[in-house]
Amino acid sequence: MLDITQFDLLKKSTAKSFNDQKALIKKVMAGRQMKCETCGNILRLIVPEDKSTPGVYCGKGCTDICLDFI
Ligand SMILES: [Zn+2]
Known part of the structure; x- marks a missing residue:
């Protein structure tokens, strides 16, 4: 059975890297x-033109x- 505390931590770290990736893409798109x-x-x-x-x-x-996820 999945420990609920671990699950919570997992969710947080995923959300953080998701935001990091979005921030990174924005910077690259800005040149x-x-x-x-x-x-x-x-x-x-x-x-997308490529x-x-x-x-x-x-x-x-x-x-x-x-x-895709943006
Ligand atoms: Zn590399």
Whole structure:
């Protein structure tokens, strides 16, 4: 059975990273060069006009945020 306290913590951390991702995407869309927190590469913005899924990605794939949820 899932501990209700743990579940609460899980919800909070998910909401936080969700907001972090939104903030990060906004910065990249505003033209700022943001680095991947994991590998330090510059993040690439894929816009809907491109052929791939819109989102923010780093070259190595450790940052992979789709724009669907915005
Ligand atoms: Zn990376």
